[in-house]
Amino acid sequence: MEQFLTYASGRYLKISLLLTVIVSIIYVMHEPGQPKNGGTWFGYTIGTISALLIVWLMYFGRRKRAYYSTLGTVKGWLSAHVYLGSGLLVLATLHTGFQFGLNVHTLAYALMCIAIFSGFYGAWAYVYLPIKKRANLKTISAEEYYLSIEDVDRQIIKLSKELPAPLKLMINSAIERTEIGGDLFDQLSIEDKSCLLFNGELYANEDQSGCIHLLVEELAKVTDQQSAIQLKQLIDLFGRRKKSLKTLRYHIKTNALLKLWLYIHVPVSFALLAALIVHILSVFIYW
């Protein structure tokens, strides 16, 4: 099925390429009789085009939420947003005439670059992260992983009922103190901060290994067959738990990455809009 990058056989890629090539040729050809920058007739032209393009690119946020709109599809708009946004990089750079300084004009340009490059990351993320996400989940959905953990927990609690009290408490604490998700940093680092209580002391339980370790130790000690079978089953269940948790941690991280870049892209775009207004006003006032 068609992707946003290949939408309408790359219609907006072609438009964007054509636009930037034409503009670049004119930039090279024209001889304004003064330094090439935003102040020439051509500089004004591409400046105006770029400013309008920025406003239109930002309008994507509205179109995405205009659920009754029949003006194309959001997929088509995203395709145009990505390719014309990329074209903007060329247009605006030529508009600067490669004159940079410590001023509001260069600030606007820098903000624009941040917005565009974060957008590049976003486009990459939108194409590749879902595939990685799926490969991680294998054939079932994240919801099904959560359900399977719930199921495993139920079985663990049932099995642990007949164990000696310290072990039972340890197992309960291992389940209760399992950490997944958390704040943004936790989500991205996928560090397992799970822990457990054993004989009144707190131990780390990364990848459920603490718990499994204690159960294995207990297994070495028991002599009757019944308890041995039970402990083996418990170890097995914690093994399954560990696997599902690991898959979900990676899933949560990928989901965070899919959203994270927008927290740069969108605010920077608004900052760019503000800087752009200042840039335009100051150019006209100090002319």
Add this chain to the structure above:
Amino acid sequence: MTKQYKVVVIGAGPGGISAAAHAAELNISHVLLEASAKIANTIQKYQKGKHVMAEPSILPLRSPIAFEAGKREAILDEWQQGLLDNKVNIQYNAAVVNIDGEKGDFKITLANGDVIQAEFIILGIGVQGNPRKLGVAGDDAKFVQYTLDNPDDHKNETIVVVGAGDAAIENAVVLANNNKVFIVNRRDEFARAKEGNLNLITAAIDNGEVECCYNTNPHRIELTPKRDKPGIFVLKTASGEIQVPVDRIIARLGAIPPRALVESFGIEFPNSDPNSIPVLSAKYESNVPGIYVIGALGGYPLIKQAMNQGYEVVEYILGNDINPADHPLLESKLEHLPFDLDVDQTLAMMQTKIPVFTPLSALTFREVMLDSQVHVFEPNVEIFKKNDYTNSFYTILAGDVNIVIGDRVIKSTQGNFFGEMSLISGRRRSATVMSGDSCIVIETPRRTMIKLITSVDAVKRVLDETFIARTIQAKFAPKIPIEQLQPIVSKAQLNQYRANEVLFSEGDEANCLHVIRSGSVTVSKKVGDKNIPMSYVAANNVVGEMGLLGNTVRSATITATVKTETISLDSDSFNDLLAKSPTLRETMELEVKQRHLENTKLELESESGDILSFLMQQGLGEATDVLLINEDTCIGCDNCETACAATHGGTSRLNRKAGPTFAHVHVPTSCRHCEDPSCMKDCPPDAIHRGGLGGEVFIDDSCIGCGNCERNCPYGVIQMEYPKEKNSNFWNWMFFDAGEKPGENKVKDGDNIKKAVKCDMCKDIDGGAACVRACPTGAANRVSPENFINVVNL
């Protein structure tokens, strides 16, 4: 002493209380017998504070008892008051076990042995039935109950819940919060329960909140008035008897349908179909003279209808020939017709002119006409178009119509019918129909016709025969008149298959072909020792012709994906057809060639086949249009859900995260617009329809919030929701934080009821499905089963 009455009303539901009150008002000697301790059993069982609707709103109420839409409690109070005000003679806990005698001298025997004499009997016992009793010694004890009104009334009790269904589980789990609860299950698992309830009860048992006795039967109940628990419940387990001292026993064992009881009174049903209703005259009289049937038992499930019937039936008993309350509705429906006849005469004329309606009783036909529309067409008007998704049934009252199949036009005249193909298969129209000269047709909705087919055998037979004849003609011999096909038609067979039943297997001898009449099948081939599905074949297509043409063995296995009906033709009949129409072999061979090509398109890769079987397992074999999400491109932004909510009053009708996934295909919880929708089966106000162009199944504004469709949908795609406020303007939200986010509307203030909402395929929105149009990466797509192959072969 035997008491004697002119009228005995059995069942104090809406119909019964209305009849009894009208009899009381007219000073007729009467008694109203109610098996339970309260009036209106079915309504009593509604949850507290439930809003009861008074549909159909155009129908006037005709009863001495008041009824307006409102809260369950207010309505019940008002009815109770109405019974008092009218001085109705009501007898509670009076279950009728037998009726003997005849009109003028009936003898009614009650469960306690009393006998009551009656001249006329009005039967309004509904269809819910009485709860199934425990059936053990001592089950009449005070602490044995069959319903649970308010779980908060019980604290610190020992309660045994008997049963393994949803009601038993729900009761046990909620009571476990404040009580010691046992649940008694005859079997070793909770096989009948819904998934959600199964999880609830397993969790409760694992956590020790509920103690479960598997493989256990109730044995007897002993009263122990001198101890602190009023009784002992003796249970028989696999390992012997156990005794549980109890405060309360709640038995949730389902209900006994009232049909057997009604039949024991001598009242006949037309066939064994559980949905069929007794045959009644236009005056609600059954085949037993003097016994009248009203309300849901007689096929009228709405409260207002039943109350009107209660009034009318008393008038009929008195010999007053009043018009039914729905008379004005029929009058307005028929007034534009060019006949100089009154309503009853028009209806009678229709029944004589249209053979398919002739076997109906006058009352049944009246009901059919209440649901139907009569159209008077100018010549050459399109009645429906080929590939339309409509599915109503048409009969020709006068003039003729032209049926356009390809380049041929067939004339059909007065008394004939058309549109039965889509009615039965649930698929699109197979031909275009234009009106002819002086054309008057009756259009009957699908729901009404389905009800008719299940209750009147003659109608089913005529429709089936015509369907087979027309299918054979359309598929194999379009140039041959139907009369000449009759010998073949009479040999054709109608077959029914359950889901996953095999029609024929690879390697079998090829002896017949199947035309799929409803449902769908998958074609699979053996690769190694595994059966790999290769394609999906929808209704109205042919399977098995490859084997017949080649006169060989079957090259693939055909399996029904859902409940499927086919028409089968044996090889002799098929050879007859080949001889009759010389071009048939050629066209069939062409079709076979195409099928071969299609099959190779789906390479015999194990994953593709697995995805196809996954889709079939999700019940998509009965879908006509389903939302699928490609997990390889879904970024999880939920813009599809927000789009749905924003365009549908703030409630998303799809749940992206929920639902199963296999490989890259995710089936979110969202309506798949089934071919034969389960939700439509039991909608009292008939608010669920199948749409025109897209075939969408949607719910209109007349929903009364009963929740039947939510319960009947096997895929959980219908929700009960409060109406919500309109959202503020986007820019106001964006810049001034005014109002709610798009798609997150506030629930409306005031006394509103929850109504059923579901996907309507954005039928009222320009541009089509909002979820698909709002997806930024193209992951969300609506797909019809014919195109599943494209999804699988990404």
